[in-house]
Amino acid sequence: MSVIDRIDKYVEKVIESTLEDIVSERFARYSKYIIQDRALPDARDGLKPVQRRILYAMQQMGMLHNKPYKKSARIAGEVMGKYHPHGDSSIYEAMVRLSQDFKMRVPLIDMHGNNGSIDGDSAAAMRYTEARLSRASEALLGDIDKRTVPFVPNFDDEELEPTVLPAKFPNLLVNGATGISAGYATKIPPHNLREVVEATIAYLDNENITIEEITKMIKGPDFPTGGIVQGQSGILSALDKGSGKVVIRAKTEIEEISKSQDRIIVTEIPYEVNKADLVRSIDVLRIDKKIDDILEIRDESDQQGLRIAIDLKKGADAQFILNYLFKSSDLQVAYNYNMVAILNHRPVLVGVLPILKAYVDHQKDVITNRSNYELAKANKRQHIVLGLIKMVSVVEDIIKIIRKSQNKQNAKENIMEAFGFTEVQAEAIVTLQLYRLSNTDILALQQESDNLLAFIKELEHILSSEQALRRVIKRELVEIVNLLGEDRRSEIEAEIDVIKIDQKELISEERVMIGITKEGYIKRASTRSHQASLTIGLKAQDALIFEKELNTLDTLLIFTNLGNYIYLPVFKIDEQKWKDLGIYINNITPIEKNEKIIKVIAVSNFKTDETILLATLHGMMKQAKLQDFEVTRYSKPIKAMKLSDDDQLIHVDMHEKPNILSLSKKGYALRFRTDDLPLYGLQAGGVKSMSLSEGDQVAAALYVNTSDDFVILTSRGHVIKDVVEELPIYNRNRRGILVIDHQKTNPHYAVSGARLSKQQQKENVDVRIVTENGSLMLTVSDLKYSGNKFGKKLFDEEALGKGFIIEVFDAKDDDIELKVTKLPPKKTPNPIETIDLKEEIVTVDDKKIHLNRLDLFDEDDE
Known part of the structure; x- marks a missing residue:
């Protein structure tokens, strides 16, 4: 027996389907629900379903702006029980937001009690707060009882609820919206009511109006917290396409405490920024010493308004610190428009023109529906009034007929039969109170009939004329502006002020x-x-x-x-x-x-003509400008020289001299003019600058003067001192001459080298030798030796390991900072300094030999 057969015994209906199909179908339904009925606002009234249900429920409870407050818990219960079968906390949170004047440009609920604060404090529990509708929400709900909008059954089919409110002003643009649903999110900023209504009226006058003309009326966002909005191009893009970026900056001023001390005062902060967190973050910058010139920060906000005081130290640059705070805190934030709204039952990213069109079309429907309702009602009343006026002339006969009738229904039938009244007129006559038969009420009936005729004529004109319909919409918009309109709070600046902070100034x-x-x-x-x-x-x-x-x-x-x-x-x-x-x-x-x-x-300063010499193991070298090494982003290592796969950077030197001295591991020294080595960028690999035999590699490359000495550290812990002037100048890419005598057993290999100037010797500066297992601190005088062609032994490599760096410290009065390469070449009688020499190779007994500067012969490795 299969699993399905066994389940059939206990379940009446089993649907066989794959998990993919079930999840796909359920999630699609869920997504559609939260997109259309939870998270995104309707373009017509700018409300989400929960907000619409709250306002409608409060209106049904009679909680108008001029009526007493009622407990928020009672309202939340009414909404949850009749229209919104979800958690009461979500309903109450929506109520609280609708009442917060720092979130809503035009608050829709008037809440009595603690409804939260700009510091992020949550509202009091719903059992403590009370609420009622504001004038603005009454404008949104106006004429809802005149069949202006469609109603649908609620979740249990016991009540009816509106699918949209009549909305006497474009609430979506005025109050904005934020929300996240499945695959969609919306972020619409609030705007000024007067500007939005002006643009709506302009659209009514000309449906082909351009976005450029609209932006002359809607200047940009108008946040309830004020601030300065920067970025005219972002505003234009958002109003046109629905997406764009602006920057919101706090409104600040600088007060003078004393002649040398200032104070920064913040009076308005960006929209939806938590004030307490903002103050805390600025204080953390002070505590962490990321900015040293802030003495104290205080929140001095009170009933008079928001005020944050930032006291600065004496002599501090207030404008620079303010710019740093804009850059490093929420005194300046970016706001990205994402104007998604439900339009024709679909989520759409729209600009301001489609929103105005949706609102105007909605108002046309509302006014038309209201006019039809009022016309039917006026015609019915006019019919009754005409019957009452006709009754006045035969009132005595009617009284007699009524007195002879058996009951109300019989009286109606007798009157209709005797005088030709309709049933509606007869109903009105038999229910008429006797005092209404006075002369005054008869005149009032005649006046009412005249008024009804004029009203009916006006309604018929509205229903038959598009222009008349538009005039009604304009008139009601103007009335709302007169009732609710306020001056703009946010300032608009055309360009985003790009702030660049040099952290060194901090x-x-x-x-x-x-x-x-x-x-x-x-x-x-x-x-x-x-x-x-x-x-x-x-x-x-x-x-x-x-x-x-x-x-x-x-x-x-x-x-x-x-x-x-x-x-x-x-x-x-x-x-x-x-x-x-x-x-x-x-x-x-x-x-x-x-x-x-x-x-x-x-x-200390990159803005110089200094150069840096870089040399690799395989003899590749280049010069690079020091200023090329200055960067603004340095979170990871930066390429200084391009290397082949098996090569390494071995030596770096600075402070350009007329000559470059290259030392190889096997003891060769090549001296060539600095001008022969080209300047390259940091991504280049350099050029071949020293010819190396098999197994040889570069140990050091130095900038040197002719008058300098140089020292070589060998692999056996010896330091050999030599003279630059005794080395001939060769062309680049030569081997040079031998300066360390070759030994067949336990040879001395060069591992490092350093320049040694006359001033360094005069001042007897320090010398550091770094080995595998430690270091050795000496002075120049410790390097002196005589009678040993392999120099002076300074340490035992068995104890300290092999050395690999020798560094001669700078002299105080050395010419190390001077760049002599830019000077004209000196004329000297010494032929070594004026003539490029080639390596001297002689042949003895058919064998190649190399001539070194000590006139010692050594077999060439080649």
Whole structure:
């Protein structure tokens, strides 16, 4: 027996269908319901179903604007029991919103009690608050009892409810709407009633009116909270197509506390911004020291109106701080129009013209239906009045007939038979009170008949003339404006004010110590913490590769072996104690697992003619302008040099000199003119600048002067000192000459190099050597040696590991900041400085040999 057969025993009807079909069909019905009957407003009256039901229920309960308030719980119960069978909380929340003057441009409910606040406070429970209709909602409900709109049965078929309200003004544009449904959302801002009515009347006069003409009347949104709306193009796009973007800015002013101290006063905030959250967020900016010049922020709002006071420190730039607050807080927000409404039972994204058309067409139907209702009623009354007037002339005979009749029905029949009255007239006669037979009432009947004739004539004219119908709509719109119209609250500005904040202007300028280690830990400490700390916080076997006192407004360029650089303003580094470990670079900017820091350069000013030299392991080099390294977005590493797959960035130098010195691992030194190396952008890969034999690679590339010395750190912990002037100038892309003698066993390989000027030697500056397991701090005088062609041994590589960086600290009075390349070339009798030399290769016994500057012979690896 199948499952279906077993189920048939207990279930009368089983529908066989796939899950996909069931879910699809049910969800389609659900979506249609929430789109049409829950979340989106009708274009005709601008109301969602729950709002319409609340207003109609209150009108049926007689809760007009001039009647006593009634408990909100009673209203919510009436709405839920008769028209809206959902939660009472959703009904009450809708009531509360309709009553909030900071959400609704024209509130539709007059609520007595706590109905929430602009600070985000929720309303009191419905058992505590009371409510009644406002004048505006009465205008929306006006003439609903004159068969002006269609009614449908409610959920249990016991009551009737309207599908739309008559709406004496275009509520959708005046109060706006927000809502989210399945696949659709709407966001329509409120507008000024006077402007909307003016545009509606203009549309009535000319249905071919252009959107440009409409925008001369509807200037833009008019929020209940005021503020400044920027973006005329966004308003035009929204009014035309239904979507557009504007910016809402708080209304502010700057008060002078004293001659050197100001206060920012906020009197209006953007629409739907929570005031308490706004004040809190600005105070957090002060507490987090993201802006130092705010002394205090206070909410001074009272019954007189909204007021937020922001006291500034003495000497602070009030306008700059205000711009920063616009940029960083909800004092300025973007508002994106999404004007979706139910039009002809369908959700449509529409501009203002289709909304006006839908409203005008609706009003035509309302006025026509009302006129037909009133015409029928007037004709009926006129018929009765004519019968009463006719009765006056035979009143004595009628009285006799009535007295002789058996009952009311018999009296009606006798009167109709004797004088030819209709049944309606006869009914009116027999129910007439005797005092109405006085002379005064007879004159009143005649006057009423004349008035009814004029009224009937007017109604027939309205029903037969399109122009007359339009005049009625205009007249009633003008009456509503006179009753409810208010001046505009929001100001309109044509252009969106683009605010660009230089965060450096927010930073207090001070001197700090910056330390960066080879493992990638970065720390910023005060100079006091640096001086007070006897030791620096480091991981085991880690060492500093950069240590310098800088200004908080300086910027670090941190270069990595993968050809990238990290742009890191000093003020972005969190302050710590010098003995702390620091922040790992990956927590600041994400880098690759195999990415390592090779060089750190501190920059105070990018707007210079400085250049940076970049060199790779395989001998590719380029120069780049320092100003190209300045960026505004720096959340990830930025490309400094394009590398081949197996290449790495090995050395970076700054402060251009006349010559470039390139050192290779196997001890070759190539000196060539700086002008021979072209300038490239950051995305370029550079050019071949040093010819390398198999197994050789570049160890360092330096800017040098002719008068400089240079030092080479070897793989065995030796430092070799040499003279730049003794190196001939070759063309680029040569091997150069040998400066480290080759050994067949345990050779010395160059691992790093540094320039050593005469001033650095004179001042005996510090020298840092970084090794695999630590670092060594020396002075220039410690590098002196004699009688050893492999230099001076400074550390045991078995203890500290192999060295890989040697750094000579700057001299105080060095010419390091000068750019001598822009000067005219000096004439010197030294032929080495004026003639490009080629490498000298001689042949002895059919073997190629290389001539080095020490006149020592060494076999060429080739």
